[in-house]
Amino acid sequence: MARTKTEFVCTACGGVTPKWQGQCPDCGAWNTLEETTRAPTAPGKGRAGLAARSTVQTLDQVSLEEEARQRTHSTELDRVLGGGLVNGAVVLLGGDPGIGKSTLLLQTLSNLARDHAALYVTGEESLQQVALRASRLGLPRDRLEVLAETSVEAMLATAEARRPRVMVVDSVQTVFTEALQSAPGSVSQVRESAAQLVRYAKRSGTALFLVGHVTKEGALAGPRVLEHMVDTVLYFESDSGSRFRLLRAVKNRFGAANELGVFAMLEEGLKEVRNPSAIFLSRHEEAVPGSLVTVTREGSRPLMVEVQALVADSPLSNPRRVAVGLDGNRLSLLLAVLARHGGVALHGLDVFLNVVGGVRVSETASDLPAVLAVLSSLRDRPLPLDTVVFGELGLSGEIRPVPNGEERLVEAAKHGFRRAVVPRKNRPRKPPEGLEVIGVERLQEAMEAVF
Numbered sequence: 001m002a003r004t005k006t007e008f009v010c011t012a013c014g015g016v017t018p019k020w021q022g023q024c025p026d027c028g029a030w031n032t033l034e035e036t037t038r039a040p041t042a043p044g045k046g047r048a049g050l051a052a053r054s055t056v057q058t059l060d061q062v063s064l065e066e067e068a069r070q071r072t073h074s075t076e077l078d079r080v081l082g083g084g085l086v087n088g089a090v091v092l093l094g095g096d097p098g099i100g101k102s103t104l105l106l107q108t109l110s111n112l113a114r115d116h117a118a119l120y121v122t123g124e125e126s127l128q129q130v131a132l133r134a135s136r137l138g139l140p141r142d143r144l145e146v147l148a149e150t151s152v153e154a155m156l157a158t159a160e161a162r163r164p165r166v167m168v169v170d171s172v173q174t175v176f177t178e179a180l181q182s183a184p185g186s187v188s189q190v191r192e193s194a195a196q197l198v199r200y201a202k203r204s205g206t207a208l209f210l211v212g213h214v215t216k217e218g219a220l221a222g223p224r225v226l227e228h229m230v231d232t233v234l235y236f237e238s239d240s241g242s243r244f245r246l247l248r249a250v251k252n253r254f255g256a257a258n259e260l261g262v263f264a265m266l267e268e269g270l271k272e273v274r275n276p277s278a279i280f281l282s283r284h285e286e287a288v289p290g291s292l293v294t295v296t297r298e299g300s301r302p303l304m305v306e307v308q309a310l311v312a313d314s315p316l317s318n319p320r321r322v323a324v325g326l327d328g329n330r331l332s333l334l335l336a337v338l339a340r341h342g343g344v345a346l347h348g349l350d351v352f353l354n355v356v357g358g359v360r361v362s363e364t365a366s367d368l369p370a371v372l373a374v375l376s377s378l379r380d381r382p383l384p385l386d387t388v389v390f391g392e393l394g395l396s397g398e399i400r401p402v403p404n405g406e407e408r409l410v411e412a413a414k415h416g417f418r419r420a421v422v423p424r425k426n427r428p429r430k431p432p433e434g435l436e437v438i439g440v441e442r443l444q445e446a447m448e449a450v451f
Contacts, residue, residue: 008033009187014225027224036180036188067254070165070207073111076263076272077104079301080234080247082255085166087205089254090198092172092227094212094220095236100245100263101211104236104270105168106134108209113143116165119158123150123174137269150184152177152193156200164206169197171211172226191225198229227251239358244279245270246359249299259299277304277415280357287385290377293417294369294390295408296361302404302411304388306356307366309373314350325355326366334371334393341397341443344375365402367393368421371443372450383450386418391426397443401425409435421449 008017010033015026023030069084078084081091095101102125109118122130127148134141145162149155152175159167169175175193176184183189194210201208210230212220220227227233233251238244247261262276273279281293281304290309295302314320323331331353339345353370355361368391376383390408392400402408405426412420413432420431424439431437440446 007036009036009191010224011187012224014187014191034187036182036186070112070116072108074108074272075274076247076261077108079299080249080252080255080259080261081232082249082252082259085207086231086254087165087207088202089232090201090208090210090230091232091234092210092212092220092230093234093236094214096214096238099236099238100265100270101236102170103133103137103265104247104263105170105209105211106130107137107139107269109166109168110134110139110141110144112166113145114140117163118144118166119162119164120144120146120168120170121155121158122146122148122170124171139269150174150176152196156196159200159204159206163204166207166209167201168209169211171213172197173213194226194229237358237360242358244273244357256299260301260303277302277411280305280359281415284385287382289380289382290373292369292373292376292383293388293412294366295388295411296359296363296365296390297404297408302408303359304411304415305359305361307369307373308354308356309370309377310350310352311346311374311378312350312352314348316350319346319348320350320352322351323353325358325360326353326370327362330364330367331370333395334367335374337393337395337397337443338371338374342371342375342447344378346374346378349378363402364392364400365390365408367391368399368446372446375447375451379451381451384419386416387421387450388412388417388419389421389446389450391421391423391440391446393443399423399440399442399446409437421446 008020010024010026012029012032013027015024017025020033024032067086069086071084072078093101109120112118127146130146147158172190172194173185176189177193177196180188180192197208214220231253235248235250237246237248243265245263245265249257249259251257262273263270264273292307293304294307295304321331335346351374369389371393372389390402392402394400401423405422406428409420410432413435418435420435420437422437422439424441427437427439438449440449
């Protein structure tokens, strides 16, 4: 009888090595190798024999018909998925504990069960707990089928018998396959269990949701290869104490990546937010120093957010540079440009920058509003409430254009703004009605236009 083999698998990249090392030889990560056992494959029983034969085709012979999509009855979730669920698609949903992953999927499946067969498989909760949550949220319970199971083989046997159109597995870290002897949640179990579920979804055309745990760093737990096996990876984001949840698409084979959906956690469950710009704008009754509104872009949606800055005397020999919602290294770069090309040095001063509402802005359109908000706080001069600013700031002091400038201006005009300071190349020939658009090319021009 063949003996089982011991190997070490990297939790970061999924690489395999025959002996333990402090550093993964494939990705270079430290202390990520975990011991696992692998049963040898009998001759002729490999997975290659299970694969169907494929034929070589030219691209013009491939059908260009788009995949049919199922609406989830949630506009925000459909937006993040790229327009709806695709048959056979596998979606991996991650997020912090208690952020609302199970709530969102239970609401989605309860709505989909009205028209299609749906199966909710839970490995973390009992059926009574799922039923109590559905009752508390006021969801219909007469059509949705539920199953409490952690064995992949039992799940697939039930799915083959019930033939659901949509299926949820909550969560993939609790699932195990009888083909391996390692504990549930180990690298080999997560990888092999997910592989079996993905193969079933592709073969049967069932849309599959997998719930994944996250590590303390915020990344999905388990091998990195898990994200490559699925079609879509979604992350739930939220600040502690906030009732708003941001659902972001990190990877999507059937739509745009980095798409954003906004939900509010209420007693009735997660409710979609149709106009998220209104949430992140505090709209002070009177102008205050250090506050400025900008228009960022998340996926295909323009989003208005408020950037706040605070400049104060520092009691430290090394002044602090703190950015919340923006890149800290980017803040240091912008302050250097401000000192060199704006003539404003901030030596001996602490600079704090914050994006209101817990939004994380990663694009460079926030450069110009961040610098002007710092200047407003330093000079203690408030900026007009009806002014919106966006633009990228170059190292030589130039204001560079940003993508989709006209859509940003339309969003600003829709929310009642009357004045916009933007890169000159983003200034449209016909500005939106009621909006004065000022185009600038240099940092000094922007400072004169705003102050």
